[in-house]
Amino acid sequence: DGGITQSPKYLFRKEGQNVTLSCEQNLNHDAMYWYRQDPGQGLRLIYYSQIVNDFQKGDIAEGYSVSREKKESFPLTVTSAQKNPTAFYLCASTLGEGGYTFGSGTRLTVV
């Protein structure tokens, strides 16, 4: 079945450490997105990519980085510059119309 796979489901980060969240899709969707979800807040856009080797900053890109070397993959790195990274991270993809398909999310916690 087609879908989006995020891994790991849970991730723990130490102070000053970079961590990478994986997002893989087999839907043949061109556009992929990373969102951050905090309790009581709507989803906030971190980065998005509409085509391989191209991506744009979203509303809260500071402290994050991405790459899009393959159509199927859009990994997100949370760098040490992100001072409050504890959150639920969601990856999504779309053909452009008809809304998003979401992954199951990664919960990142700073320890």
Added chain:
Amino acid sequence: EDQVTQSPEALRLQEGESSSLNCSYTVSGLRGLFWYRQDPGKGPEFLFTLYSAGEEKEKERLKATLTKKESFLHITAPKPEDSATYLCAVQEYNFNKFYFGSGTKLNVKP
């Protein structure tokens, strides 16, 4: 600034007690409005897409409607398994971005 506002933030219903959730939006050009259901610790699951005022979509106990400024998600005779957070999102004509509301957390008690 474009905004999507959902109300109420939380809603408690008894099983069988029908109600509605609201999503109001202020994007300049609406390409589509989307409803999602999200269970705790999981990604949002797509429910409906609405494109034009007057449009309605139904799925089991859920019915979504759209006007020029807002959308309603009507829940008829809800069951405990309908308990979840319901998210609304709008897509503007520059369809690079979607704007999400903060959700309505629905709790249906048996």
